[in-house]
Amino acid sequence: MQSFPAPAQALVAAMTAAASADPARTVAFQGAPGANSHVAAEQAFPDGLPLPCFDFADAIDAVKEGRADCAVIPIENSLHGRVADMHFLLPESGLAITGEHFLPIRHALMGTGPIDGVRQAMSHPQALGQCRHWLRARGIQPVAYPDTAGAAAAAAELADPAVAALAPPGAAALYGLDLLATDIADAEHNTTRFVTLARGSRPPAGDGPWMTTLIFEVRNVPAALYKAMGGFATNGVNMTKLESYQRGGSFAASEFYADIVGKPGETAVDRALEELGFHSKWVRLLGTYRQARVRG
Numbered sequence: 001m002q003s004f005p006a007p008a009q010a011l012v013a014a015m016t017a018a019a020s021a022d023p024a025r026t027v028a029f030q031g032a033p034g035a036n037s038h039v040a041a042e043q044a045f046p047d048g049l050p051l052p053c054f055d056f057a058d059a060i061d062a063v064k065e066g067r068a069d070c071a072v073i074p075i076e077n078s079l080h081g082r083v084a085d086m087h088f089l090l091p092e093s094g095l096a097i098t099g100e101h102f103l104p105i106r107h108a109l110m111g112t113g114p115i116d117g118v119r120q121a122m123s124h125p126q127a128l129g130q131c132r133h134w135l136r137a138r139g140i141q142p143v144a145y146p147d148t149a150g151a152a153a154a155a156a157e158l159a160d161p162a163v164a165a166l167a168p169p170g171a172a173a174l175y176g177l178d179l180l181a182t183d184i185a186d187a188e189h190n191t192t193r194f195v196t197l198a199r200g201s202r203p204p205a206g207d208g209p210w211m212t213t214l215i216f217e218v219r220n221v222p223a224a225l226y227k228a229m230g231g232f233a234t235n236g237v238n239m240t241k242l243e244s245y246q247r248g249g250s251f252a253a254s255e256f257y258a259d260i261v262g263k264p265g266e267t268a269v270d271r272a273l274e275e276l277g278f279h280s281k282w283v284r285l286l287g288t289y290r291q292a293r294v295r296g
Helices: 006-020 036-044 056-064 086-093 125-130 132-137 148-158 170-175 224-234 267-278
Strands: 026-030 049-053 070-077 095-104 108-111 120-123 141-144 163-167 178-182 191-199 210-218 239-246 254-261 280-290
Touching (some): 006 049, 036 049, 036 070, 036 095, 049 056, 056 070, 056 086, 056 095, 056 191, 070 125, 086 280, 108 148, 108 170, 120 125, 125 132, 125 141, 132 141, 148 163, 191 280, 210 224, 224 239, 224 267
Parallel strands (some): 026 049, 120 141, 120 163
Antiparallel strands (some): 210 280, 239 254
């Protein structure tokens, strides 16, 4: 809590106390109260108790240590791509993906003085990237901060009319700031996809459609990825996301993160995963969960 700016600490303390009294209902999120992750956690779990955590690792640890039942974590944005470090944090967490949630993002500029006097805007790097054209057009310098609502609290603490924050509109009221501009993202479709992380896999129940998230490393031979992907094509399994990333600094082999439509137990998915395994060093499923937005 001490890592949050002073204007946020009383809110963080109250929410932490409420969450500690009922961990089974607690939903951890990264950021100060009022952050987009806070909004997503309340939408995804209306009866939950949101628990603010300073960074992603803290939110994951809250679940691993039993202080929260689950965590709602951003994984990708329609404007700015994947959220940094999540491809490493997810596999290393030992947690399973049990759900997803899509949040339309509405950024606002807020501060303590008139907009004409603003020279800097603090916010999470994702938010700054999503508004970079708007900021550049007005000569406002972006300043990175660990989260959006935390930046609003820091702007309130600083009380410098030249320094504003980019955050969800509701954060202005929480921290006593003036709304200087609203809906300033560079595209109207600005949306962030969140995933829910929980201890242990939870078998999917009810009706789909389903998503399955996995990571794998192909063998270091020519056309290995092409061959590994063949099973999804021949079995008609839709792969909606495929991203590569390097681990360990060797630059010798890539690991891959993928989302597919369907779930293990379905004949087509089982056959595709079997062929993937044949051409890979290893395959690890991170979770199967109901689609929050139908693909295809």
